[in-house]
Amino acid sequence: MTDENRPSSYEPKNDFQIQVAQRVTRLPPYLFGRINKRIHQKRTAGDDVIELGMGNPTDPPEELVIEKLVEAARDPRNHRYSKSNGIGNLRKEVGAKYFKKYGVRLDTDEEVIVCLGSKEGFSHMCLAMMGPGDTAIVPAPYFPVHVYAIALASGNVIQLDVTDHDRFLKNIAYTCETLYPKPKLLCLCYPHNPSSVVVEQAFFDEVVKLAKKYGFMVISDFAYADVAFDGYKPPSFLASKGAIDVGVEFTTMSKGYNMAGWRVGFCCGNREMVSALATIKGYYDYGMFQAIQVAAIMALRHTDAAVEAQSVIYQSRRDALCDGLARLGWEDSRPKAGMFVWQPIPEPWRSRMSTMDFAMMLLEEGNVAVSPGSGFGPAGEGFLRMSLVENEERLRQAVRQIKACLKEAETRY
Numbered sequence: 142m143t144d145e146n147r148p149s150s151y152e153p154k155n156d157f158q159i160q161v162a163q164r165v166t167r168l169p170p171y172l173f174g175r176i177n178k179r180i181h182q183k184r185t186a187g188d189d190v191i192e193l194g195m196g197n198p199t200d201p202p203e204e205l206v207i208e209k210l211v212e213a214a215r216d217p218r219n220h221r222y223s224k225s226n227g228i229g230n231l232r233k234e235v236g237a238k239y240f241k242k243y244g245v246r247l248d249t250d251e252e253v254i255v256c257l258g259s260k261e262g263f264s265h266m267c268l269a270m271m272g273p274g275d276t277a278i279v280p281a282p283y284f285p286v287h288v289y290a291i292a293l294a295s296g297n298v299i300q301l302d303v304t305d306h307d308r309f310l311k312n313i314a315y316t317c318e319t320l321y322p323k324p325k326l327l328c329l330c331y332p333h334n335p336s337s338v339v340v341e342q343a344f345f346d347e348v349v350k351l352a353k354k355y356g357f358m359v360i361s362d363f364a365y366a367d368v369a370f371d372g373y374k375p376p377s378f379l380a381s382k383g384a385i386d387v388g389v390e391f392t393t394m395s396k397g398y399n400m401a402g403w404r405v406g407f408c409c410g411n412r413e414m415v416s417a418l419a420t421i422k423g424y425y426d427y428g429m430f431q432a433i434q435v436a437a438i439m440a441l442r443h444t445d446a447a448v449e450a451q452s453v454i455y456q457s458r459r460d461a462l463c464d465g466l467a468r469l470g471w472e473d474s475r476p477k478a479g480m481f482v483w484q485p486i487p488e489p490w491r492s493r494m495s496t497m498d499f500a501m502m503l504l505e506e507g508n509v510a511v512s513p514g515s516g517f518g519p520a521g522e523g524f525l526r527m528s529l530v531e532n533e534e535r536l537r538q539a540v541r542q543i544k545a546c547l548k549e550a551e552t553r554y
């Protein structure tokens with residue numbers, strides 16, 4: 142049909158509006174957008190920004206893992222669609238790691254599923270569990286995905302302060318006693334991002350008791366399982382008696398194995414929850430590129446020593462950064478695990494300006510990018526999250542630049 146004889150009702154309208162779904166428009170604002178845009182602009186202009194923002198590992202995976210990826214990529218059989226829940230041998234390897242590290246026995250056919258990174262798995266698990274009118278409890282300050290995933294699933298979020306274990310448990314119980322309908326889901330994350338709070342197994346034992354008493358499900362985000370310092374061993378939620386009756390745990394190869402871009406994560410635990418996630422994933426994706434899964438098996442089977450060595454590297458970086466900040470008179474906030482220092486902003490800056498303004502000042506005038514705590518919700522106001530992905534020399538340089546930036550800023554007050 143030519144344009145001349147097209148009926149007038151088909152003519153394009155200038156006032157056409159794209160009507161984005163509420164599940165998108167009701168998402169909270171992404172506060173890191175402003176900082177990320179400025180980092181990009183500064184780098185394009187030639188500035189050497191020291192990046193202590195995102196927890197995006199800069200070290201490479203082990204050579205044998207990369208070699209296996211290349212070899213597997215050359216095998217034509219690995220280029221077809223893979224199994225949506227992950228190949229059996231990868232799931233078995235995950236089960237073997239859980240048994241070796243935590244003494245947890247898993248049925249790797251029914252209680253393990255491979256995800257395209259733990260973030261994808263976490264989000265789709267929320268979609269599988271939550272709906273309109275359902276409420277989830279999330280630790281505050283929050284890792285943004287924990288809130289967004291529940292919002293995307295049309296659920297409501299209650300944020301409870303994660304920094305004091307006893308109070309957190311009491312607040313969970315109080316919320317269950319007083320809220321109607323009761324919370325359906327509890328999200329946990331230890332070692333916690335962003336606050337670096339850690340727990341011992343007894344904490345999870347209490348959580349399981351509460352979950353059974355009040356009938357809520359549990360999702361444990363165990364992204365920092367492999368990154369711990371000074372002999373501390375992060376416990377697995379699934380190692381608590383009865384945990385598998387009430388919940389699941391997500392782990393990832395992004396952090397300890399330096400494979401963030403590969404997008405390899407796992408969900409283990411309660412078989413009904415795993416099955417619900419498998420159903421959702423069956424509709425959304427065709428599984429992970431098989432060559433990646435084959436190489437991930439190699440990493441899980443043969444690189445324990447490298448994973449431990451990586452923690453030692455993060456520990457040295459932690460000390461380089463925290464020693465430097467302590468010399469500036471900042472509070473010592475050395476984490477026991479994870480990839481971040483959760484640093485209270487010292488006075489007088491804390492009273493003088495918002496956390497966002499302080500972070501922007503360090504970026505604009507000091508060329509040091511940090512995450513403002515307010516990006517992790519109101520509970521993060523007054524804090525900075527500083528990641529340990531840069532090497533020790535760069536971290537020491539960052540401290541020198543922060544010192545010079547604040548000295549200069551002081552003259553304006």
Ligand SMILES: Cc1ncc(COP(=O)(O)O)c(C=O)c1O
Nearest residue numbers: 258259260284334364393395406
């Ligand atoms: C607490 C937490 N959970 C999940 C993720 C996402 O990990 P993945 O790369 O496996 O999606 C991160 C990454 O920063 C994280 O900090």
